Amino acid sequence: MVGAAHANTANDAPVAAPPSPTASPNAAETTAQIFERIRHDPVRLAMFLRRFPKGADLHNHLVGAVYAERWLEWAAQDGLCISTAQARILPTQCRARTGEMSARDLAGDEDARNDMIDALSMRNFRPGSDDRSGHDHFFGTFERFAPVEDRHQGEALADALEQAARDHVVYAEFMISPALAPMITSGMHHPLKNEDFAAARAALAPELPGLAAQARHETDVMEARAHEILQCGTPQARPGCAVTARYLFQAIRVVPAPAVFAQLDVGFELVHADPRFAGLNIVGPEDDATAMRDYDLHMRMFRAMKAVHPDVHLSLHAGELTPGLVPEDGLDHHIRDAIAIAGAERIGHGVDIAWEHDPSALLQDMARKHVAVEIALTSNEEILGIRGAAHPFSLYRAANVPTVLSTDDEGVSRGDLTQEYQRAVTAWNLSYDDLKSISRNGLTYAFLGGESLWNGDNVITRCQARQSYTCTSFMKASEKARLQLALELQFEQFERDMAAMSLFR
Known part of the structure; x- marks a missing residue:
């Protein structure tokens, strides 16, 4: 379900044979050697990384993706x-x-x-x-x-899809808040009483269908406008039409608790019923006074709603904090509670991991549960002043916690996903294989339906025989695997191109 109105749905794509993990070894080895030669040349490194296929951008606020x-x-x-x-x-x-x-x-x-x-x-x-x-x-x-x-959501989506295409991104999850104002208004009419979330849901029940319908309508209008701008489905289709996209419904955390609960109630229902919405998040400055005061309450809200809709995926902003922003007792549990109480499957930012209670145990738990961290290097530097080696990116990697690189708000930050990859290469001694692993993680930990093409670092057993009926059937049943295959095919083409380009020799 492409953001621009289904312009390149994975369900409609032809099923090709999956790649061998050793496909085009000479081109892959040559590309790795080229990368090592140019890694300290900022200009050629940027050119290399611009063309480098990137599996996904999983942490992208649509409204923040637009340039001023x-x-x-x-x-x-x-x-x-x-x-x-x-x-x-x-x-x-x-x-x-x-x-x-x-x-x-x-x-x-x-x-x-x-x-x-x-x-x-x-x-x-x-x-x-x-x-x-x-x-x-x-x-x-x-x-x-x-x-x-509000009047230019479709234009914003078209812009974001075009930027993703320029970055050679296969898939994106855009955070959006359709029908936000009426949800907040509705919540304020139904105060929470002693955290009786069942009673709060019952009070909101008559309004929920209308609010969900309005959110779907606003999303329809946004997609239709983006489709029109990008000319998707026509011979003049823009590159952005080829980017597969879903949405994360984002609830705003800096409003009174009843308004947050109303957003979650409608948001969970929306994600449960509308396949365009891959999951749910909660956003806003984590250090805001209301957000800090109600953080634990918000996590309990998520737990209550997750019990109603256990199929809804959660990626939660947590740990976007430093000691300079809040007292240390505000740094010691947000990531852990987002996972243990709310049930988050991915964490956005996670910068304050070292200040959590027993960070070593928490990192082990994240690695064991395969909870991925959405790393946003540019915004973490701009907002938190955390840069280079001071960022816990290498700590997560050392603990085998899955990491993905994300833009956060690329328009406000004046950046893109290529910039995030270049920052990572410059700050840490990443190899070409490291980059491919991070890129693949984007699709492995995306909230996409179906099983993964990968079992660890290897293609799954069912697809070891590339032309087998078993593999073909598997690919048809898994959108995740089909997009993973698309990424592998892009890697193969990229490596052939790099090996042949005199500019990088």
């Missing part, structure tokens, strides 16, 4: 006003007030345009008296472009 220039372009299309004094897009047309200008006029005022791009992203950020930290500036950007957001 696009928000300003859409604001101009909508006839909206810019507050140059507040450095934000206003929800109205201009009213001849000082410090305001039409978004349409930004094209003729380069200084104002650059100021707005800096305000709506992390570009050129420098701390100041009015903008104290990367953390505050990062999260503040979303309010500044919010008036344009």
